């Protein structure tokens with residue numbers, strides 16, 4: 001469809017009207033002519049270009065600009081000029097309007113197909129993989145690009161952008177951008193004067209630049225795409241000696257969701273603290289202020305510099321490979337994902353042995369047999385009388401099981417009295433077909449489970465304090481004769497392991513339930529699952545991308 005430059009046409013109509021008025025006899029019968037017939041014709045010609053169905057100008061030449069130049073030239077010989085004409089001359093001389101005239105002409109002629117070259121393979125990894133290809137169409141053949149360069153450690157960079165020049169008009173070039181190629185010619189190692197002449201040479205008025213964006217450019221990209229992050233470390237701003245302005249700082253803990261408000265600075269971002277877990281949200285009670293936090297770049301460099309973390313107020317969890325969040329660096333990029341048909345997310349109960357995960361799972365399965373399903377483990381031991389293959393266990397040979405382990409098909413496995421036991425990933429897939437998998441694996445299994453494919457909802461079952469633990473687990477309270485009573489040291493062990501797990505895995509927890517009485521814990525879990533079924537939850541950005549594509 002032909003674009004309608006209606007604003008420009010209206011402007012021309014006004015100008016033509018005012019010329020017509022000037023050509024009318026005044027009350028004293030005098031005709032005050034400021035334009036010759038040929039000049040009036042030039043104005044009409046320019047208007048025609050906008051008005052015509054199709055522009056026939058060849059690429060690289062511009063009928064509109066030629067007409068506008070001729071018009072200005074003709075007008076220079078006129079002595080008397082009306083204000084309207086004066087304004088028209090000024091406007092037609094401006095580089096932005098000239099660019100606009102050219103753009104309208106090119107669009108009218110249908111010369112707007114994308115003709116950018118493909119991205120070359122030999123991008124310098126030192127500068128990251130971001131690359132921009134900018135094609136600039138010069139309005140005049142001998143027009144300068146309007147950008148200066150400087151050479152920094154052998155890299156050619158854009159030093160300055162001149163106001164009004166083609167480089168500024170295109171809006172895609174920034175000071176600090178690294179120049180890689182000009183019209184397909186690599187600038188690496190070229191003398192400055194050769195680069196300058198290449199910059200000002202254009203093929204048919206077109207110049208194509210390959211640039212590696214400056215950091216400020218990259219920040220604006222990440223600002224647009226990443227708006228929320230999850231912290232994988234505790235940050236106490238008052239202990240951070242690097243902080244430029246502790247009064248404006250924001251402290252946070254592992255697992256907190258932060259809303260990024262300003263990311264234009266390379267080292268210090270501004271963020272609001274939304275809180276923890278899958279349902280964290282901005283407080284409606286009080287307006288939250290943004291505070292300064294270390295940027296991803298700042299934090300990553302801090303983390304790679306060993307030893308100084310404690311001093312800087314940063315306490316990292318256990319090693320990356322052992323806790324299932326290998327893909328996390330300083331922050332995890334997150335977004336909200338709503339429940340949707342076809343997406344069955346396993347519910348995973350994590351906690352120290354003895355806290356009660358299996359008891360809670362057993363009761364939930366009894367209460368909601370239709371809703372939840374669970375995996376059937378594999379074992380290399382022989383079936384006992386009454387045990388059914390595929391119901392109690394999948395009975396397989398030791399070799400078969402070792403092969404599955406080797407192929408990394410097991411979610412978790414272990415050996416007990418000379419026999420292998422374990423759960424394989426395909427049994428999680430199978431039980432997802434029946435209902436919501438309810439699983440109680442070892443925390444190490446999260447490395448296999450916390451992926452876009454499974455997208456689990458992880459609940460940490462936390463032990464209460466020692467007194468509550470003892471009270472709630474006493475045989476008289478539970479009314480179960482066979483109940484094992486916990487010794488003080490067992491309780492202490494459960495509480496300590498719980499604290500260690502919490503410290504190492506906190507960024508992965510969607511919710512935390514403290515297991516005091518069974519009734520309280522069950523009702524809390526049921527409410528939580530209702531929310532999980534009906535409300536969006538914070539998830540790693542890559543999960544949402546996968547499920548949005550489904």
Ligand SMILES: Nc1ncnc2c1ncn2[C@@H]1O[C@H](COP(=O)(O)OP(=O)(O)OP(=O)(O)O)[C@@H](O)[C@H]1O
Nearest residue numbers: 352353354355356357358359472473515516517518
């Ligand atoms: N809230 C509770 N109140 C009272 N007893 C509980 C509670 N939660 C669990 N128990 C009991 O504590 C014991 C340990 O629970 P459970 O076996 O579920 O622990 P677990 O976290 O699954 O640990 P493990 O992996 O070692 O089995 C069981 O006898 C269980 O009935």
